[in-house]
Amino acid sequence: MANRALLFTTGSPFSRIVRIVLDELCLDYERREEITTPSAATRAASTPTLQVPTFWDGDAHLWESGLIVEYLLANYAAPRQADPPLAKSLARNDFAWHDRLVAASIHTLGTSATTIGQMKWGGTSIDDSDYLAVCAQQFPYLLGWLENQLAEPGAGFQAGLLSVQDIALGCHLGYIMNRPIGIDLKLAQFPKIQYLLDRLNDRESFINNPILWWQPGVVGYAQDGRTPVYKDD
Numbered sequence: 018m019a020n021r022a023l024l025f026t027t028g029s030p031f032s033r034i035v036r037i038v039l040d041e042l043c044l045d046y047e048r049r050e051e052i053t054t055p056s057a058a059t060r061a062a063s064t065p066t067l068q069v070p071t072f073w074d075g076d077a078h079l080w081e082s083g084l085i086v087e088y089l090l091a092n093y094a095a096p097r098q099a100d101p102p103l104a105k106s107l108a109r110n111d112f113a114w115h116d117r118l119v120a121a122s123i124h125t126l127g128t129s130a131t132t133i134g135q136m137k138w139g140g141t142s143i144d145d146s147d148y149l150a151v152c153a154q155q156f157p158y159l160l161g162w163l164e165n166q167l168a169e170p171g172a173g174f175q176a177g178l179l180s181v182q183d184i185a186l187g188c189h190l191g192y193i194m195n196r197p198i199g200i201d202l203k204l205a206q207f208p209k210i211q212y213l214l215d216r217l218n219d220r221e222s223f224i225n226n227p228i229l230w231w232q233p234g235v236v237g238y239a240q241d242g243r244t245p246v247y248k249d250d
């Protein structure tokens with residue numbers, strides 16, 4: 018196997034973005050997979066952010082999902098012909114700032130969702146915290162704005178391509194829909210996003226790297242790879 022490794026937690030949507038891009042690029046890597054978070058000192062041995070994903074490739078040692086994905090697209094090409102094909106860069110030359118704005122907005126959506134999730138497991142829900150309530154209030158506005166950036170039903174954020182923006186939105190929405198964190202996305206109001214999500218969920222790289230149901234008490238998954246196993250089972 019290549020001298021390549023990814024540290025990730027099973028349920029991390031940011032890690033899932035990188036796993037899906039690695040799959041699209043058909044790159045082998047050592048899976049340093051964790052189900053729960055280790056101590057800060059253990060994590061700090063891999064990254065000062067204490068976060069996943071963290072990635073090693075030869076001499077490169079990177080964290081931050083967006084940066085890892087830009088590195089991968091800059092260094093590798095997708096060998097298989099997929100429909101639509103993987104975009105070659107985060108941003109198209111003619112739409113550089115627009116594509117980055119879409120990517121940054123999706124990243125904010127993901128940060129708000131994972132913050133709500135982390136706080137919920139710690140016992141603080143949207144109803145207990147003005148800050149979390151604002152995080153949750155972002156979703157309809159962000160989804161409404163993102164819906165308007167999709168040219169037509171079936172299109173992704175970069176016409177004719179599978180973009181990193183598509184993958185990231187698919188991963189974050191998948192996270193929100195697979196956690197009991199009290200968020201109803203009301204996707205019926207955003208038909209182009211719903212259509213995009215359905216198309217992504219049928220794609221091989223998404224199927225190969227599923228987002229699994231998780232809530233406190235889940236300590237692993239059954240042999241089928243997706244049925245949660247609880248601490249007291």
Ligand SMILES: N[C@@H](CCC(=O)N[C@@H](CS)C(=O)NCC(=O)O)C(=O)O
Binds near residue numbers: 028029068082
């Ligand atoms: N900005 C970071 C965010 C990464 C992030 O929030 N990671 C979360 C998981 S989704 C994390 O590592 N939390 C601690 C843990 O899960 O161990 C990125 O894009 O990679």
